[in-house]
Amino acid sequence: MSKKQIILGAQFPGVNNFTVWSDPAAGSQIEFASFRHFAETVERGKFDFVFLAEGLRVREQKGRFHELDVVGRPNTLAILTALASITNHVGLIGTLTTTFNEPYPLARQLATLDILSGGRAGWNVVTSPGAFTGANFRRGDHLPFRERYERARDFLETARSIWQGGDFHIRSPHFDIAGRTGAGSLPQGAPVIAQAGDSDEGRELAASHADLIYSRHGTLEEGQAFYADVKQRLAKYGRSRDALKILPGANFVLGETLEDALEKQKAIRLQQVSPKNAIVFLEQVWNRDLTAYDPDGPLPEVDPDVAVEQLAQGRAARYDNRLETARAWRELAEREKLSIRELIIKVTGRKQFVGTPAQVAEEIDRYVQADAADGFVFAPHLTPGGFDEFVEKVVPILQERKVFRQDYAAPTLRGNLALPETWQPVAKAV
Amino acid sequence: MTQKSTILLGFGLHANAHGDDLDWRGFWNSLVGRLDGAAEFLTLEDRFADPGRDGLDAILLANWLAPRSRDIGIIAGAPLNFVEPFHVSTAIATLDYVSAGRAGLLIQRLDQHRSRDAGRAIGTLKGFPAVDPLSLDSDTLAATEVVRRLWDSWEDDAVIRDVASQRYVDGEKLHNIDYQSADFRVLGPSITPRPPQGQPLVAFGWTTEGDLALARAADVVFVPAGTGFAGVAAKLRGEGQGTRPKVIADLQVRPDVADVAELVAAAQTSVAQGAEGIRLILPALYRQIASVVDALVPALRADLLVAQPLGGDLRSRFGLPAARNRYAAAA
Numbered sequence: 001m002s003k004k005q006i007i008l009g010a011q012f013p014g015v016n017n018f019t020v021w022s023d024p025a026a027g028s029q030i031e032f033a034s035f036r037h038f039a040e041t042v043e044r045g046k047f048d049f050v051f052l053a054e055g056l057r058v059r060e061q062k063g064r065f066h067e068l069d070v071v072g073r074p075n076t077l078a079i080l081t082a083l084a085s086i087t088n089h090v091g092l093i094g095t096l097t098t099t100f101n102e103p104y105p106l107a108r109q110l111a112t113l114d115i116l117s118g119g120r121a122g123w124n125v126v127t128s129p130g131a132f133t134g135a136n137f138r139r140g141d142h143l144p145f146r147e148r149y150e151r152a153r154d155f156l157e158t159a160r161s162i163w164q165g166g167d168f169h170i171r172s173p174h175f176d177i178a179g180r181t182g183a184g185s186l187p188q189g190a191p192v193i194a195q196a197g198d199s200d201e202g203r204e205l206a207a208s209h210a211d212l213i214y215s216r217h218g219t220l221e222e223g224q225a226f227y228a229d230v231k232q233r234l235a236k237y238g239r240s241r242d243a244l245k246i247l248p249g250a251n252f253v254l255g256e257t258l259e260d261a262l263e264k265q266k267a268i269r270l271q272q273v274s275p276k277n278a279i280v281f282l283e284q285v286w287n288r289d290l291t292a293y294d295p296d297g298p299l300p301e302v303d304p305d306v307a308v309e310q311l312a313q314g315r316a317a318r319y320d321n322r323l324e325t326a327r328a329w330r331e332l333a334e335r336e337k338l339s340i341r342e343l344i345i346k347v348t349g350r351k352q353f354v355g356t357p358a359q360v361a362e363e364i365d366r367y368v369q370a371d372a373a374d375g376f377v378f379a380p381h382l383t384p385g386g387f388d389e390f391v392e393k394v395v396p397i398l399q400e401r402k403v404f405r406q407d408y409a410a411p412t413l414r415g416n417l418a419l420p421e422t423w424q425p426v427a428k429a430v
Numbered sequence: 431m432t433q434k435s436t437i438l439l440g441f442g443l444h445a446n447a448h449g450d451d452l453d454w455r456g457f458w459n460s461l462v463g464r465l466d467g468a469a470e471f472l473t474l475e476d477r478f479a480d481p482g483r484d485g486l487d488a489i490l491l492a493n494w495l496a497p498r499s500r501d502i503g504i505i506a507g508a509p510l511n512f513v514e515p516f517h518v519s520t521a522i523a524t525l526d527y528v529s530a531g532r533a534g535l536l537i538q539r540l541d542q543h544r545s546r547d548a549g550r551a552i553g554t555l556k557g558f559p560a561v562d563p564l565s566l567d568s569d570t571l572a573a574t575e576v577v578r579r580l581w582d583s584w585e586d587d588a589v590i591r592d593v594a595s596q597r598y599v600d601g602e603k604l605h606n607i608d609y610q611s612a613d614f615r616v617l618g619p620s621i622t623p624r625p626p627q628g629q630p631l632v633a634f635g636w637t638t639e640g641d642l643a644l645a646r647a648a649d650v651v652f653v654p655a656g657t658g659f660a661g662v663a664a665k666l667r668g669e670g671q672g673t674r675p676k677v678i679a680d681l682q683v684r685p686d687v688a689d690v691a692e693l694v695a696a697a698q699t700s701v702a703q704g705a706e707g708i709r710l711i712l713p714a715l716y717r718q719i720a721s722v723v724d725a726l727v728p729a730l731r732a733d734l735l736v737a738q739p740l741g742g743d744l745r746s747r748f749g750l751p752a753a754r755n756r757y758a759a760a761a
C-alpha cells in the first residue's frame with residue numbers, strides 16, 4: 001500500500017507566548033517584509049498553505065493590557081490578499097469568526113481572495129470568544145455557546161449559497177438577506193473550509209461542513225483518538241474518510257544531534273515562559289493575583305477563586321474546572337519537584353518534534369502513517385525566519401521518503417490537498 | 431501668484447472595472463502596470479451589493495495591487511454604513527504597511543437606492559443604521575471617526591521588546607477609544623499597530639450640499655468639475671468645523687471624444703478655480719485607458735499642469751502635514 005502524503009501548513013507566529021520576541025533573530029511582527037519572507041520560504045518548501053490565527057481584541061490580564069507577549073497583527077484577509085499577489089502556489093488560510101462578521105460581506109471577501117489568488121483561499125471557521133471581543137463591533141452582543149455553533153453552520157451554508165453566484169435569498173434562523181452577486185464560479189468552487197472547535201458541536205460541524213480540522217491533539221495517542229473520533233463521524237453525512245483532513249497544531253526544534261536539539265528546546269521554552277509569564281499562566285487557573293509568588297518557588301497553597309469573572313480575557317478558555325486543574329498541577333509539581341515556572345513550561349507545551357532533521361522528518365511521517373494526523377500546522381517560534389532551516393533540511397528528507405510533494409501538482413489549494421476538485425453540496429444528516 | 435504650481439493626477443476606478451473580461455487578475459495586473467508611474471493615485475470604489483455588478487472587495491483588491499506597484503497611491507473604498515469600522519480600520523492600516531505608506535480610505539456614502547440594496551444584503555442588524563439619509567449620514571461620520579481613532583490607538587513606540595522588564599509592549603501606549611455613536615459602541619484599541627502614515631489619507635466624493643460635514647471629516651474631497659466647482663471648493667475651505675480638505679476636480683473623459691486639447695482646457699479651468707488636482711473618470715475604462723495614458727497624460731504633463739509622480743508617502747504628496755497622534759502625551 002502506498003504511504004499517505006503529508007499535508008504541511010505554516011502558521012505565522014502569532015499573538016501568544018510561543019512566539020519568541022526576545023531572541024536577537026526575532027523580526028517585525030507587522031512589516032510586510034516579514035510576511036513576504038515567511039510566505040516565500042514555505043512556498044519554496046512546497047507547503048500546502050500559510051495559516052493565520054485571529055484575535056480581534058488586545059488581550060488583558062487583571063484589567064490591564066497583557067504586556068508580556070507579542071501583540072499586534074495585520075487584518076487577516078488584507079494580508080492574505082497581499083501575499084496572494086507575491087506567491088503562486090501556496091494556499092492562504094485565514095481564521096475568521098462567524099460571530100463578528102456577516103455572510104454577504106465575508107463571503108464576498110473570501111471570493112475576492114479566491115479569485116485574486118487563482119484558487120488558493122481557505123477559511124478557518126471559528127466561533128470566537130464572546131462579549132469581550134464584541135466590544136469592538138457594532139453587533140457587540142455575545143451569543144450563548146450553542147447558538148454560536150448554530151450561527152456558524154447557518155453562516156457557512158449561507159456563504160455557500162452566495163458562492164454559487166447570481167441571486168441569493170436566505171431566510172434562516174440567523175439570517176434574512178437577499179441580493180445578487182456577480183462573482184460566480186470561484187476558481188475552487190468554494191474556499192477550502194477549516195474548523196478548529198473541539199467540542200462535540202465543533203467536531204460535528206467539521207464532519208458535516210469542513211475540509212480540514214486544525215486540532216490541538218498533537219501527541220500520538222491523543223491524535224489517534226481524535227482522528228478516529230472525527231473520521232467516524234463522516235459517514236453519517238455521506239462523506240468519505242478522505243474528505244476531511246486532520247491537522248494538529250505543532251512545533252519543531254532542530255539540532256545537530258538529539259542532545260543539541262533538546263538543549264535548544266529547553267532554552268526556547270525558557271524564552272517562551274518568562275518568569276512573569278509563568279505567573280500569568282498560573283493566574284489563569286487560580287484566577288487570583290499571584291504577583292507576590294516567586295516563579296522559581298513552589299505552587300500557591302491557596303485554592304483557585306472559582307468566581308465567574310475571569311482575570312484573563314481574550315484567550316481561548318482552556319481551564320473549565322479550575323479546582324481540578326489546580327489539584328492536578330500541584331500533584332505533578334510535588335511528584336516531579338517542579339517550581340511554578342518549570343511546571344508551566346511542562347503543562348503549557350504544544351506538541352514539539354525535537355531532534356535532527358532526519359529524526360524530525362521520520363517522526364512526522366510516523367505520526368501521519370499511524371493515523372494520528374494527516375499532516376500538521378506548524379507554528380515556529382521565530383518571525384520571520386522560523387521555517388528557514390525546516391525548509392532547507394527537513395522538507396528534502398520528507399521528499400526522499402516519498403511522503404511529501406516534489407512540486408505543486410495542482411493550481412488550487414483544494415487540488416493540492418487532494419480534496420474533491422469542486423465543492424459538492426453536503427448532504428444533510430438524517 | 432505668477433508662478434504656475436503643479437497639480438496631482440489620479441484615476442477614479444471601481445472594483446468591478448474588469449467588466450466582461452473573464453481574466454480578472456490579468457486585467458488588474460496590466461491596469462496597475464499602466465497607471466503606476468503615470469498617475470499619483472488611484473481610487474477604487476467598492477460596488478458593495480450592486481446587484482450582479484458587485485465585483486471585488488475594493489480594500490482587498492488594493493492589498494493585492496500594492497505589492498505589484500511601486501509609487502502609485504491606492505485609495506480604497508468602503509461603504510462604512512454596512513461594514514464593521516473595526517475591520518475597515520485594520521484592513522486600511524494593513525494596506526498602509528503593504529504599500530509602505532501609499533494607502534488611503536475612500537469613504538463611500540451610498541445613495542438611497544444602493545443603500546437599500548446594501549441593507550438587504552446584510553439584513554436588519556443591531557448596531558447598524560436605519561436606511562434613511564439622516565441616519566446614514568451621521569453613522570458614516572461616526573464610523574469614520576472610529577476608523578481614525580483606531581489608527582491612533584497605538585502610539586508609534588508602543589512595541590518596546592524590553593528584555594529587562596520581560597515586556598513586549600508598553601500597555602501605557604495602547605489606548606481604548608471608547609467611542610459611542612447613536613447606533614453602536616467601539617472600545618478598542620486596534621489589533622493592528624499604528625500604520626506607517628499614522629493616519630492613512632481619508633478621501634470623500636462630494637455629491638450634494640448635505641455632504642459638508644462628511645467632506646470636512648476627510649483630508650481630500652473629490653468635487654465634479656464644472657460650474658459648481660468653485661462654489662463648493664470655497665465652501666470646503668471656508669470657516670467652520672472640521673478639516674480644510676484638499677479639493678480635487680473630477681473630470682469625466684467621455685468615451686467618444688478623444689479631444690486631448692479640450693480635456694487639457696477643462697483641467698486648466700479647474701485649476702484656475704482652485705483644484706489641487708484632478709481625478710480622471712473613465713466610464714468605458716477598458717476601451718479608454720490606453721489612449722488616456724498614452725495621449726492625455728503626456729499632454730497634461732507637457733503643459734506642466736501635472737508633475738511627474740512624486741512617490742513617497744501619500745499624505746505628504748497631497749501636502750498634508752505629518753499626522754499627530756491624538757492619544758500621545760504632548761511632547
Ligand SMILES: Cc1cc2nc3c(=O)[nH]c(=O)nc-3n(C[C@H](O)[C@H](O)[C@H](O)COP(=O)(O)O)c2cc1C
Nearest residue numbers: 053054095126127128196197198199202214215216
Ligand atoms: C486549535 C484551535 C485553534 C483555535 N484558533 C482560534 C483563533 O485563532 N481565533 C479564535 O477566535 N478562536 C480560535 N479557536 C476557538 C474556537 O473557534 C472555538 O471558539 C473554541 O474552541 C470553543 O469551541 P469548542 O468548545 O468547540 O472548542 C481555536 C480553537 C482550537 C481548538
